Amino acid sequence: MNNLFDTLAAFFLLVGLFFFFVGAVGIVKLPDVYHRLHAASKSSTLGLMGLLLAATFHMGTTEVGVKAIGVMGFIFVANPIGSHLLAKAALKARAPVWEGTLRDDAEPSER
Amino acid sequence: MTAELLGTVLNAPLPALLAASDSVANLAGVHAGDPPPHANAPTGPILAVAVYIALAGMCLGMLLCMWRLVRGPTLSDRVLAADLLALHVVGIVIALTIYLNDMVFFPAALAVGILGFVSTVGFAQYIHATAGNPEHPHADAPDPANVRRGGIPPLNPGRPPSTPLHPADAGSA
Numbered sequence: 601m602n603n604l605f606d607t608l609a610a611f612f613l614l615v616g617l618f619f620f621f622v623g624a625v626g627i628v629k630l631p632d633v634y635h636r637l638h639a640a641s642k643s644s645t646l647g648l649m650g651l652l653l654a655a656t657f658h659m660g661t662t663e664v665g666v667k668a669i670g671v672m673g674f675i676f677v678a679n680p681i682g683s684h685l686l687a688k689a690a691l692k693a694r695a696p697v698w699e700g701t702l703r704d705d706a707e708p709s710e711r
Numbered sequence: 712m713t714a715e716l717l718g719t720v721l722n723a724p725l726p727a728l729l730a731a732s733d734s735v736a737n738l739a740g741v742h743a744g745d746p747p748p749h750a751n752a753p754t755g756p757i758l759a760v761a762v763y764i765a766l767a768g769m770c771l772g773m774l775l776c777m778w779r780l781v782r783g784p785t786l787s788d789r790v791l792a793a794d795l796l797a798l799h800v801v802g803i804v805i806a807l808t809i810y811l812n813d814m815v816f817f818p819a820a821l822a823v824g825i826l827g828f829v830s831t832v833g834f835a836q837y838i839h840a841t842a843g844n845p846e847h848p849h850a851d852a853p854d855p856a857n858v859r860r861g862g863i864p865p866l867n868p869g870r871p872p873s874t875p876l877h878p879a880d881a882g883s884a
Contacts, residue, residue, distance in 0.1 A: 640795045
């Protein structure tokens with residue numbers, strides 16, 4: 601039983617690491633701010649969920665489960681809000697757009 | 712047998728960590744002979760390998776974030792990199808919880824997450840409020856030359872020699 605939970609924890613740990621690393625590579629490789637926001641905000645939310653599941657499976661106590669749910673709920677609310685605010689600020693400050701962008705739906709008044 | 716050997720090799724840095732925590736525990740009045748709670752962590756070889764890979768991978772991810780933090784052409788890029796850096800710290804704290812089999816650092820994850828969110832919101836409000844204001848110039852200022860290069864400006868963007876630095880220099884130069 602212990603072995604099963606260890607394997608589950610290792611699996612979710614590596615899943616979380618995968619999403620975190622995809623976000624970190626995306627923030628380096630993608631061409632403009634909006635692409636990088638897309639990479640960083642979504643992948644890190646999922647990656648953190650995997651890591652918290654791993655910690656819950658490994659420790660196996662109510663204490664860590666409740667705290668993990670608290671962190672998860674906070675990150676699920678806070679991360680999209682922060683990314684949205686940052687995207688609006690980047691639009692307002694006219695951060696450069698990738699040259700391959702096909703259309704720009706932002707209102708001129710927002711820019 | 713192989714698994715035992717692997718576990719022994721992977722747990723090699725633990726004694727140094729335990730020695731460091733012992734000296735702190737002495738100050739806190741804990742008996743020196745007592746093994747710390749994480750000394751006999753029931754971490755199997757699979758999980759030990761996974762934790763080491765996760766810690767190493769997230770440190771690598773932090774290096775990538777720092778590259779964007781230093782390089783980032785606009786202030787928004789730097790703020791985004793700092794936000795992702797804070798989330799990597801949260802991830803490392805959670806992986807450390809599994810590694811030490813101890814809950815002591817877990818509340819730090821929530822604290823760092825809240826700090827990262829608040830700093831992101833603060834910087835976003837700053838960028839939003841000072842956009843286009845010449846008294847608060849930051850790298851988000853519109854630069855048509857950057858758009859043609861895929862949004863990536865040159866590492867050391869020099870001013871074209873034809874444009875004078877100041878209107879007063881226009882006649883002399």
